């Protein structure tokens with residue numbers, strides 16, 4: 001396959017960034033196609049830690065082209081800060097390595113203000129958003145009042161649209177959300193300063209990508225979040241505001257469906273979630289605390305502790321089926337070392353009835369009693385394993401059960417945070 005999409009199968013933070021960084025070595029172009037800086041992808045390369053929010057995880061390899069597609073929502077200030085940060089650290093050395101779609105939408109300070117004020121108002125019913133304005137920015141896109149990077153080309157018309165938007169947003173902020181209004185002139189001035197820095201990255205990214213694909217270049221599409229956070233297929237309303245599956249590649253990067261070779265799902269060997277919403281396999285005992293510490297499960301975007309649960313094969317099957325996944329990379333197997341017994345959720349029970357799939361009445365997810373299969377654990381350190389036969393038999397057995405219960409080929413296994421701490425069983429670019 002020359003073109004591969006990487007998609008999270010749980011509620012995000014599955015380790016997509018690490019796997020994309022690893023596969024980027026074999027790719028020419030790496031593309032973000034949805035989401036914004038609500039994503040946070042952590043990479044550990046040669047002992048150095050990088051957190052990427054907007055720039056694709058190809059940026060840590062020399063000479064790879066990084067594309068930010070039209071389906072994303074981008075906070076311009078956050079983008080410039082991320083570029084500067086990477087360049088200070090000797091990465092993304094050449095500006096021409098980053099291509100930003102004219103059609104990507106901008107996240108403006110009023111989006112952040114609305115996001116945060118709404119969440120505060122919701123109190124105990126809050127979604128637990130990152131507060132970065134992602135939902136309100138996508139709302140404006142769909143309402144056809146969003147500002148795109150294309151609007152920066154003609155700054156006079158940009159300012160006019162900005163002022164029109166802010167008049168309406170301020171009314172909403174002041175009257176309904178009882179929140180502070182936004183100063184249009186301040187934002188216009190900030191954007192005027194950023195504009196020249198941003199214009200040089202603008203590109204007709206769909207045309208660039210179709211040419212790259214036609215030329216036989218290898219293109220890697222980096223999903224953000226995860227299928228359970230998908231606006232259509234996730235645990236609505238406790239989701240993000242974009243489609244997070246492979247189908248979003250076509251709209252969000254502007255390529256034809258025949259141009260996507262396959263989809264690699266990324267799942268953690270257990271499950272985590274940040275923010276509110278149902279979580280059938282959530283662990284409430286002290287084991288959650290030790291897994292959180294062992295797996296360093298604190299949100300890289302907001303620092304919030306992640307909720308922890310067992311691997312849920314029902315959710316995984318849902319994500320794998322929806323995306324027609326070619327294979328699965330299972331990360332963080334090393335974090336399960338020392339836990340005995342281990343559990344995998346194989347089905348749900350709701351009011352005495354057994355479900356192999358997520359119930360069609362989604363509200364029932366709140367009442368699920370997971371059906372668990374127990375598996376024996378292992379105590380050996382597995383961080384240096386680079387082949388399956390270097391893993392203890394019980395770890396291999398765990399992987400076999402995940403693969404069988406999800407009915408998917410296991411393509412990779414993560415055994416540590418570092419780039420090379422991975423068992424590669426099958427590289428999608430070589431399949």
Ligand code: GDP
Pocket residue numbers: 008012013014015016017018039040041042043044225295296300331332333334335413414415416417418421
């Ligand atoms: P993403 O949002 O899907 O890219 O995932 P995050 O980067 O938010 O969270 C995954 C975390 O786990 C990061 O801190 C990674 O460095 C780390 N990580 C990824 N794979 C592994 C693994 O196999 N083992 C361990 N111990 N850590 C991993």
Ligand code: IMO
Pocket residue numbers: 008011012013014038039040041127128129130131132133134135223224225226229238239240241274275276
């Ligand atoms: P990566 O790409 C984990 C969650 C938020 C919240 C919900 C809505 O790093 O896997 P939003 O700010 O998007 O409106 O918040 O979605 N969320 C994530 N959780 N990883 C992510 O991204 C997430 N992106 C959004 O915590 O529950």
Ligand code: MG
Pocket residue numbers: 012013014039040041042300
């Ligand atoms: Mg993350």
